Amino acid sequence: MDAQPVIEFLGDVPVLQRLPSSSIRKIAQHVVIKHFNSGENVFQEGENEGDIYFISEGEVEVSRSFHADNQDCQVFQWKKFDHFTRSEFVGQEAIIALTKLTCLMLPKKYSHLMHPESIWSQDINLETIAPVEHILSLDPLDLNTFRGITLKGAPKSDKVYGGQFMGQALSAASKTVNFLKTLHSFHAHFLLGGDVNIPIIYQVDRLRDVPNFATRRVNAVQKERIVFFLIASFHREEEGFDHQESTMPSVPDPETLMPKYGLEEGVKLPRNHPRRVEASTSTSVPWPTEIRPVDDTQSHSTHTKRSPSISYWLRAKGRLPDDQTLHRCVGAYFSDMLFIQISLNPHRREGIIPSSISLDHSMWFHRDFRADEWLLYVIDSPTAYNARGFSRGQMFNRKGELVLSAMQVGVVRALKTPSSSSTASKL
Structure with a gap:
């Protein structure tokens, strides 16, 4: 044979x-x-x-x-x-x-x-493994069930970061599919806030397997409740038409830009959140992403009105294995950073505390890319209405090729004063 x-x-x-x-x-x-x-x-x-x-x-x-x-x-x-x-x-x-x-x-x-150290690597070294690979490494419990955890130091607020849900759920889905079929799209729904202190059980349903495509549904379960789910589609590589109308904006190279303090800790963390330099362990992980904003909008006050758009370069810290599905799972993990929050920008002013909660998120992967090389993420929010904001994003590689597109809808609200009773976690 x-x-x-x-x-x-x-x-x-x-x-x-x-x-x-x-x-x-x-x-x-x-x-x-x-x-x-x-x-x-x-x-x-x-x-x-x-x-x-x-x-x-x-x-x-x-x-x-x-x-x-x-x-x-x-x-x-x-x-x-x-x-x-x-x-x-x-x-x-x-x-x-x-x-x-x-x-x-x-x-x-x-x-x-038959017994690798992780679902992504036959052998791993916790001191050199890329932090985001560590975050997206799951424990297989059986053929269709996987367990993930929220590592100390990984992006989160008081709840599980949405990108972690997506990246881990896609990791689980991909580990029930022939690896020759690569993730090409998914549609996700955030149902309940995830508890960062307990494991997340990912249950995979094998909905479709045909020669060129596979479809999977993944439920993320905590305390016997579905807190998040997505449906993902996988496609075997084949010859086809090729065109691109979207143009990458002309921006400075990432090497010429400086990281903004607080941004690499994520918008959901306090601005005074301390930076930590530590080795990855079985229960902790350093911040996994390098981010270089193209402009200085993030230095503005949260009360400053500004355009509902942003562009920034980002890449995974460390070196990732040569597994395209892993790179796409990492792309999904990236995509929730500074996303629905952009729809709040035109509505920022003194006396108003903006709040956002993700509802659903969709992505399409167009071309192969490496998530450990610089990608330009271009985000805008065309509209917000009826307490819902809509954001869309495109990622380009350094050649100007469009590698993925993303869209998200979320609840966007204004809390009138800092002392007001918080409704940020209520839908």
């Missing part, structure tokens, strides 16, 4: 989809094709117990005894995309080919490839 068909097959094996794409490619290099006739026992005497078999064609029947007298026995079947290994209880288990059977066998000495 040629290398590409092996990679394509392994990418459709559910248990492998949660692995880093680099691990799947390495597994494809080491699997051995095994053929069996109908009625043949898959395991022969003396074969290695640690070898892992992935069924490519055919079905097997498994009979497993629970007691030495073989009185209690369980019988079930496995088919294409299922996997199995020889049980340590060899004498009490039989795996028989029901039909002509073809398996791809991964020898025991490569079984470590």
Whole structure:
């Protein structure tokens, strides 16, 4: 079997989809094709117990005894995309080919490839891992369920940062899809504020799998309630038309711009929030993003009326793995920074404390990009009405190519005085 068909097959094996794409490619290099006739026992005497078999064609029947007298026995079947290994209880288990059977066998000495350090990297070093990769690394609980946490130092206010919800949910969705299909769009809804002190459980529904597309729904659950959900679509790369009407504005290069104090800590944190320089650990992470505003609007008072638009360069701190889906998850994570708040700009004045709450967020990914290289984020708010603001954004790479588009609607309100009872968390 040629290398590409092996990679394509392994990418459709559910248990492998949660692995880093680099691990799947390495597994494809080491699997051995095994053929069996109908009625043949898959395991022969003396074969290695640690070898892992992935069924490519055919079905097997498994009979497993629970007691030495073989009185209690369980019988079930496995088919294409299922996997199995020889049980340590060899004498009490039989795996028989029901039909002509073809398996791809991964020898025991490569079984470590099935147990990477994270869903994005086979090996990670907590001292050198990019902070945003650490934030978007989830713990697989089963094939369709993942657990994420809010790390100390990551962007947040008193609630989970919206970009974290999107980035982690998309990470979960992508780990149930053949890695040859890349995220191209999603539509998300923020239902309840997330609790930063407890894990978030991401439950993935596999809605559609066809040759070129896959669709997933992800529910983010805390305290047995859905606090956030999105529907994401994945597309296999193919030839197509190519044009771009949007033009990147002429702006200074990021190297010529200075970061604004407080901005890299995020607009949802106090302006006097201290900067921290620390190594990433299992429970903390440094601020993950470098930001270079094109103008000085962020130095204005929160009471100063200004245009509902902003442009800034941004990139992930550190180096990310060469996994395009991860870079797109990071792009989604970026996109919620200084987004719906822009619709408040024309309404800022003395005596008014502006408040915003995200309702829904949509994104479309047009071209491959690297999130650890500078991207220009151009945001404007065409309208606000009936206590809802609308913002839209475009990200360009340094070549001027439009790599993604985003839109968001949120509740925008004015709190009359600082002493007023806060309604920021009420819809």
